[in-house]
Amino acid sequence: MSNFISQFLPCYTVGPDAYENVPNICRRFGTKAVAVGGHRALAAAKPELEKALAGSDIKIIDYIWYGGEASIENSEMVAGTDSYKEADMIFAVGGGKALDTCKYAAMILSKKPIFTFPTIAATCAPASAEAIMYYPNGVARDTYQCGRPAEHIFINTKIIAEAPDLYLWAGIGDTMAKHFETELAARGKEVTYKQALGVEIGTMCYKPLVKYGAQAIDECKANKAGNDLEQIALTNIITTGTVSALVGVTINSNVAHSLCYGLTVLPQVEKNHLHGEIVSYCTLVLLFADGQDDKVDELFPLYKAIHLPTKLADLEVKTDELGPVIEKALSVDDIKFVPYKVTAKQLMDAIVKLENYNNK
Ligand SMILES: [Zn+2]
Missing domain, CATH: 3.40.50.1970 (Rossmann fold)
Incomplete structure (x- = not known):
């Protein structure tokens, strides 16, 4: 060898x-x-x-x-x-x-x-x-x-x-998860050189979104190839690609993507909502489940500005439908890469906390 x-x-x-x-x-x-x-x-x-x-x-x-x-x-x-x-x-x-x-x-x-x-x-x-x-x-x-x-x-x-802004929007939603999932998976772990490099670069998967995301969507709607759109195109394509290549599968994704796979067991979610859109909602759940409330405060204005989902109703989901969703979320491989055991109660509490946060 x-x-x-x-x-x-x-x-x-x-x-x-x-x-x-x-x-x-x-x-x-x-x-x-x-x-x-x-x-x-x-x-x-x-x-x-x-x-x-x-x-x-x-x-x-x-x-x-x-x-x-x-x-x-x-x-x-x-x-x-x-x-x-x-x-x-x-x-x-x-x-x-x-x-x-x-x-x-x-x-x-x-x-x-x-x-x-x-x-x-x-x-x-x-x-x-x-x-x-x-x-x-x-x-x-x-x-x-x-x-x-x-x-x-x-x-x-x-x-x-000049392409529909829907794609850029969903790309922002999917990219949003990358930093929080990689940081969570690597936390407390002995990682390799390239994994450490990927996790560091991962912070650039959300900071530019907060800074340029809303204006980039406006530029895309106006078919304008401005600086904000360029920053987001680079973030969605190059930063995420670089981070994924460096960190490898065990650090690449966990809570947000697991919950996304869980939500897609509901036919209305699978049929009417894009992957990145669902993942963006699940990222907020991850942050509450992990106790990073300050990050929800930081991200929420962008979500509202560009209409990313922040509550179950945005994905046409009712609370009493969550049983099989959470069961599926906890069964996929990704969730095992979290440094602690994620429980059904933890996810449910985070979802409810997010619902209440919307009413503030
Ligand atoms: Zn994804």
């Missing part, structure tokens, strides 16, 4: 003209690229990409639809097309599912260099070293390790500003 640790961290270019740096970054990987993504994402990115590549050595030889689901079948379909086989590198364009389909195709199936071009800032998929895959019918399948993130991430804030 070899005795070493390698760590690859995300590299990125950000800004309204981020694609102008594509020829400079990508040229050492060849001259022929194939762009793969969703229909809307490709339509948004194509004019910007063509403009940036005009007169350069790099040519996009084809634009391929990823198939609509992050499935291994779609990854095989993409990797099997003639233009994909001919390409020196893959430009993955779009949201999490399109990017994960491309990551699986490029890094696991075909070993081609891949670059990500997120068109929304909802998750860390553009920067993460894993592909979350589903069956063709949309049922979750497994998470596959790609070994490293994409070679480079091109974050075009003009395109992100």
